Amino acid sequence: MSTIRHHGSNRMSQIVEFPLSGTMVVLAGQVSSDRSLDVAGQTANILERIDALLAEAGTSKNALTHAYIWLKHGTDFDAMNGVWDTWVSPGAAPARACVEAPLADPRLLVEIQVFALKP
Numbered sequence: 001m002s003t004i005r006h007h008g009s010n011r012m013s014q015i016v017e018f019p020l021s022g023t024m025v026v027l028a029g030q031v032s033s034d035r036s037l038d039v040a041g042q043t044a045n046i047l048e049r050i051d052a053l054l055a056e057a058g059t060s061k062n063a064l065t066h067a068y069i070w071l072k073h074g075t076d077f078d079a080m081n082g083v084w085d086t087w088v089s090p091g092a093a094p095a096r097a098c099v100e101a102p103l104a105d106p107r108l109l110v111e112i113q114v115f116a117l118k119p
Contacts, residue, residue, distance in 0.1 A: 003065070003117065005093065011085055012096035016065050023118035025057045029070070035107035039076040043083040046112050054116055061087070063116040064094035070111045074100035080110055 007014035030049050032042035054060050071080060077098065088094075094114065103111055 003063070005091075008091075008093050010088055010090060010093055011081065012067075013093045014095065016095045018065050018117055024065070025054065025059050025063075025116045025118050027053050027114050027116075029068070029111045029113040031103070031105075031108050031111050035105065037109075039071070039073075039079045039109040040083050042109050043080045043112070044087075046110065047083065047087045050112065050114055054114075057116075057118060059116045059118045060089075061114075061116070062089045062092045063119070064088075064092060065115050065117060066095040067097075067115070068113045069096065069098040070101045070103060071098065072100070072103050072109045076109060 004017040005013040005015070006017075027050060030046045030053070032045040033049070034041070034045055037045060051061060069080065071077060103109075
């Protein structure tokens, strides 16, 4: 059985069905290594880190099932999505939640956690 996505856009899918056999790769929440960047810069930095970690685990953003995003300021939603939308692979948008929340370091503006299948 392959991954099936319903009611999707480039940004996210409302439903993602995936097989239970195989391996699920779960990344810890990722934050920017450069905390002086604005939210778009931090998002780009995080997504680069996510690409590297997924590759290390033997998978990629093409196999995402779901993602959680925490923003320090809800007003940064559009700026973060401007980077996210260009990063997500067409036809492979994960189910996603995005909330405003205080983060562990006041310089952090965004944190992202993703889950992906490993072929």
